[in-house]
Amino acid sequence: MKTKEKIIVLMSGGMDSTVCAAIAHSEFYDIHALHINYGQKTETREEQSFNDICSYYSIDNRLHVDIGYLKHIGGSSLLDTSIEISKADLLSKEIPNSYVPFRNANMLCIAVSWAEAIKATKIFIGAVQEDSSGYPDCRKDFFDAFQLMINQGTKPDTHIQIITPLLNMSKKEIIHTGNNLNAPLHLTWSCYGSEDKACGICDSCALRLRGFAQAECIDPIDYAIVPKYL
Amino acid sequence: MKTKEKIIVLMSGGMDSTVCAAIAHSEFYDIHALHINYGQKTETREEQSFNDICSYYSIDNRLHVDIGYLKHIGGSSLLDTSIEISKADLLSKEIPNSYVPFRNANMLCIAVSWAEAIKATKIFIGAVQEDSSGYPDCRKDFFDAFQLMINQGTKPDTHIQIITPLLNMSKKEIIHTGNNLNAPLHLTWSCYGSEDKACGICDSCALRLRGFAQAECIDPIDYAIVPKYL
Numbered sequence: 001m002k003t004k005e006k007i008i009v010l011m012s013g014g015m016d017s018t019v020c021a022a023i024a025h026s027e028f029y030d031i032h033a034l035h036i037n038y039g040q041k042t043e044t045r046e047e048q049s050f051n052d053i054c055s056y057y058s059i060d061n062r063l064h065v066d067i068g069y070l071k072h073i074g075g076s077s078l079l080d081t082s083i084e085i086s087k088a089d090l091l092s093k094e095i096p097n098s099y100v101p102f103r104n105a106n107m108l109c110i111a112v113s114w115a116e117a118i119k120a121t122k123i124f125i126g127a128v129q130e131d132s133s134g135y136p137d138c139r140k141d142f143f144d145a146f147q148l149m150i151n152q153g154t155k156p157d158t159h160i161q162i163i164t165p166l167l168n169m170s171k172k173e174i175i176h177t178g179n180n181l182n183a184p185l186h187l188t189w190s191c192y193g194s195e196d197k198a199c200g201i202c203d204s205c206a207l208r209l210r211g212f213a214q215a216e217c218i219d220p221i222d223y224a225i226v227p228k229y230l
Numbered sequence: 231m232k233t234k235e236k237i238i239v240l241m242s243g244g245m246d247s248t249v250c251a252a253i254a255h256s257e258f259y260d261i262h263a264l265h266i267n268y269g270q271k272t273e274t275r276e277e278q279s280f281n282d283i284c285s286y287y288s289i290d291n292r293l294h295v296d297i298g299y300l301k302h303i304g305g306s307s308l309l310d311t312s313i314e315i316s317k318a319d320l321l322s323k324e325i326p327n328s329y330v331p332f333r334n335a336n337m338l339c340i341a342v343s344w345a346e347a348i349k350a351t352k353i354f355i356g357a358v359q360e361d362s363s364g365y366p367d368c369r370k371d372f373f374d375a376f377q378l379m380i381n382q383g384t385k386p387d388t389h390i391q392i393i394t395p396l397l398n399m400s401k402k403e404i405i406h407t408g409n410n411l412n413a414p415l416h417l418t419w420s421c422y423g424s425e426d427k428a429c430g431i432c433d434s435c436a437l438r439l440r441g442f443a444q445a446e447c448i449d450p451i452d453y454a455i456v457p458k459y460l
Contacts, residue, residue, distance in 0.1 A: 063299075063302070063303075065299040066299070067297075067299075069293075069295040069296070069297075069340065070343060072293070073293075073340075073343050073344045073347045074347050099385070100343075101342070101343040101344075101346035101347050101384070102339055102342045102343040102346055102380075102383060102384060103343070104383065105339045105342065105379065105383050106336075106339045106340065106343060109332055109335045109336045109339045110299065110303075110336065112331070112332045112335065113300060113303050113330075113331040113332040113333070113336060114303045114331075116331035116332055117303045117304050117331050136382070136383055136384055136385055136386070137383040137384075139382070141382045142379070142382040142383040144382075145375070145378045145379040145381075145382040145383070146379050146383070148375045148378070148379075149335065149372070149375040149376050149378075149379045150332075151375075152366070152369070152371045152372040152374075152375040153332060153334065153335050153366055153367040153372040153375070153376070154331070154332060154366055154367075155366055156366070
């Protein structure tokens with residue numbers, strides 16, 4: 001039997017990274033799951049989802065990394081309890097205050113270090129450019145630049161590729177893809193604000209709920225509030 | 231009085247980053263010092279040097295970040311006690327086993343997050359391409375690629391520049407520059423192998439000792455062994 005190609009999937013426990021894992025799983029890779037805690041308010045709930053989703057896919061190679069230093073550095077409502085998380089404004093062109101400075105670059109660097117150490121060839125990340133919150137580190141130009149930086153900064157015999165299967169998908173398409181692949185969307189957690197029931201009003205909940213509305217199907221998780229405009 | 235420009239200097243406690251800090255200090259910046267522990271064997275000694283050097287320069291803004299996850303990821307003799315640190319072979323073209331996968335990228339990402347949060351404009355790093363150990367993440371091409379990645383991955387109004395003043399210096403030139411600027415070389419620690427007296431035989435000691443020999447001056451720190459070929 002041919003050995004499966006070793007890859008890393010960044011898995012937050014949220015819907016996007018779970019659909020990203022579902023895509024990787026459908027391509028028969030040997031998945032190593034990387035979960036990163038960066039001091040966000042809903043970490044405990046996300047970690048539970050991460051573990052549940054790994055178990056669903058029988059992924060035993062799990063690495064949990066704590067980069068709580070981003071919380072000390074601050075600069076984001078996701079990390080700093082003195083900044084209130086803005087209510088969603090899906091029409092705004094502003095970068096929301098939930099932006100964590102350079103978060104995706106920090107997370108990808110950890111994935112590259114792990115990939116180089118275990119000789120994994122690909123890193124899957126469920127970043128979304130279209131229909132997203134406008135974070136600068138979720139855009140194609142950023143991932144292209146990151147890829148060039150990997151090529152320059154690793155050993156000559158290391159070849160690691162960043163894969164962003166959701167980059168140009170809408171939330172609606174992500175939900176359809178997830179459903180088609182039997183992704184365990186009922187196990188995922190997206191809310192930035194609370195850990196018992198999803199708040200329904202933060203950016204992340206609003207984008208998710210709008211996606212389910214557009215996909216014309218029911219979100220399997222519970223919400224405290226479902227805003228009327230959806 | 232004009233407010234000084236805020237910058238970040240990566241300071242390991244070693245000689246190169248101390249000379250880098252001396253250069254930044256001579257240019258009258260408001261220095262924020264970043265020290266990163268990545269689970270290396272000589273961390274305690276390096277941290278002592280870091281604090282002593284910050285005190286020498288009256289730097290109060292110090293951030294100590296632990297990225298011990300690199301130790302779990304492994305892949306380097308600096309981190310893994312089961313891999314013996316190679317004795318120096320300064321003529322070898324091979325990347326030595328002390329290479330820590332993608333270490334500089336991980337460290338620079340933390341610096342960028344901090345810089346974006348506090349609105350610092352420059353990150354000084356004492357990397358050396360010439361006369362170095364041949365690590366892929368110490369080369370100009372890597373830093374150029376990293377700069378482009380910062381430009382793409384941060385907010386439109388963020389402008390952060392990576393500064394590598396030592397990149398093309400030999401160890402001899404670094405030592406001369408340090409002496410000319412009164413850098414506290416007596417407070418620095420470079421050895422990879424031990425914490426009481428520098429071992430004299432690891433890559434880092436060998437490069438440092440050869441530099442002092444070429445600069446025709448005395449290294450102010452103590453060594454357990456000074457190899458005869460120097």
